[in-house]
Amino acid sequence: MLARKIKKHIYWMGSVDWDSRLFDSLIPLPDGTSYNAYLIEGSEKTVLLDTVNPPMASELMAQLEGVSKIDYIVSQHAEQDHSGTIPQVLEKYPDAKVISTPKAKGMLIDLLQIPEEFFITVKDGEALSLGDKTLKFIYAPWVHWPETMVTYLEEDKILFSCDFFGSHIATTDLYVTDDSRIYEPAKRYFAEIMMPFRSVIKKNLDKLAPYDIDMIAPGHGQIFPRPAFIMDAYRDWILGPLRNTVVLPYVTMHESTQQMVDHLVSALVEKDVRVKKFNLVVTDIGKLAMALVDAATIVVGTPTVLAGPHPYAVNATFLANALRPKTKFLSIIGSYGWGGKTVETLAGMIPNLKVEVIDPVLCKGVPAESAFKALDDLAATIAQKHKEHDFI
Numbered sequence: 001m002l003a004r005k006i007k008k009h010i011y012w013m014g015s016v017d018w019d020s021r022l023f024d025s026l027i028p029l030p031d032g033t034s035y036n037a038y039l040i041e042g043s044e045k046t047v048l049l050d051t052v053n054p055p056m057a058s059e060l061m062a063q064l065e066g067v068s069k070i071d072y073i074v075s076q077h078a079e080q081d082h083s084g085t086i087p088q089v090l091e092k093y094p095d096a097k098v099i100s101t102p103k104a105k106g107m108l109i110d111l112l113q114i115p116e117e118f119f120i121t122v123k124d125g126e127a128l129s130l131g132d133k134t135l136k137f138i139y140a141p142w143v144h145w146p147e148t149m150v151t152y153l154e155e156d157k158i159l160f161s162c163d164f165f166g167s168h169i170a171t172t173d174l175y176v177t178d179d180s181r182i183y184e185p186a187k188r189y190f191a192e193i194m195m196p197f198r199s200v201i202k203k204n205l206d207k208l209a210p211y212d213i214d215m216i217a218p219g220h221g222q223i224f225p226r227p228a229f230i231m232d233a234y235r236d237w238i239l240g241p242l243r244n245t246v247v248l249p250y251v252t253m254h255e256s257t258q259q260m261v262d263h264l265v266s267a268l269v270e271k272d273v274r275v276k277k278f279n280l281v282v283t284d285i286g287k288l289a290m291a292l293v294d295a296a297t298i299v300v301g302t303p304t305v306l307a308g309p310h311p312y313a314v315n316a317t318f319l320a321n322a323l324r325p326k327t328k329f330l331s332i333i334g335s336y337g338w339g340g341k342t343v344e345t346l347a348g349m350i351p352n353l354k355v356e357v358i359d360p361v362l363c364k365g366v367p368a369e370s371a372f373k374a375l376d377d378l379a380a381t382i383a384q385k386h387k388e389h390d391f392i
């Protein structure tokens with residue numbers, strides 16, 4: 001795709017990746033993604049803000065064909081999907097300097113072996129004049145690495161945010177035109193990489209509050225011409241109330257755990273508790289991550305296999321622990337053949353979750369009446385706890 005003009009002397013560059021379906025060999029990309037770089041031509045200096053994922057380098061290099069000079073490459077985030085093409089850009093513009101935070105400089109040297117003499121590091125809040133345009137660099141750590149910063153273009157009131165406020169979506173629509181359409185990719189993106197750092201991200205949001213921002217131009221997905229939408233959504237995901245929802249990731253081997261799951265779902269629904277059920281054999285873990293953003297309770301369903309939880313349940317529990325959702329309650333249900341340490345193993349995997357563990361329901365073999373009764377009790381306990389907290 002050719003470069004696209006955003007405003008006078010400001011261009012989107014980069015690549016729309018329609019085909020990728022997995023990011024970092026981990027994160028599902030049902031709608032593809034994009035790698036956004038931006039070119040800003042000041043009256044005196046020209047800046048390239050970030051680059052693209054190396055497999056897409058040829059697209060960016062083609063867009064730079066007619067650009068005679070670049071004075072600075074601003075690297076807002078050292079992860080290679082944004083920084084990986086810097087060495088190639090430097091080959092074309094050997095007089096260019098790389099602007100980054102000091103922390104990013106070390107990481108870029110480690111990750112890309114960019115020689116130290118190319119770097120200029122900036123302080124938090126430092127400004128750079130391009131002549132008739134001014135960039136202000138704002139440290140924004142942990143969106144989602146420790147070295148990240150964002151860049152505010154003062155005269156045009158544009159915030160370039162790299163991963164912050166990003167979303168994985170491939171589209172030819174440069175701008176968000178339908179807030180409801182971008183909500184899910186943006187929430188999915190937040191859940192997958194931002195959620196663990198939400199207390200720091202809140203500080204970053206507060207730090208941006210004094211800025212008059214007309215437009216947010218992230219490193220993935222579409223540009224937000226109405227920044228309040230995504231900033232308010234972030235505030236809700238970070239600070240908003242928990243929902244009257246149980247997230248139920250589960251796996252079953254011989255249908256016993258399945259029967260327990262189905263019974264629990266019905267019991268919860270009868271008590272007006274919303275359930276988001278994820279069969280881990282087929283689920284999109286991005287959807288699971290998204291559901292964790294504001295669910296009050298997690299119930300893991302697993303059979304006992306090899307004396308412990310099923311590996312798929314281990315995977316989901318590890319993910320939940322790593323993503324550190326706001327969740328308040330957790331329980332475990334499942335069937336076993338003769339014994340094992342399923343509950344102990346899963347309970348030992350969630351040190352990051354500040355949850356109250358509600359008594360698990362395990363049964364031997366096929367669930368009998370007593371197991372269904374215990375599941376009814378579990379549903380009643382969850383519903384009661386949700387009511388006490390006024391979860392919506």
Ligand code: FEO
Nearest residue numbers: 079081082144163
């Ligand atoms: Fe889009 Fe953290 O890289």
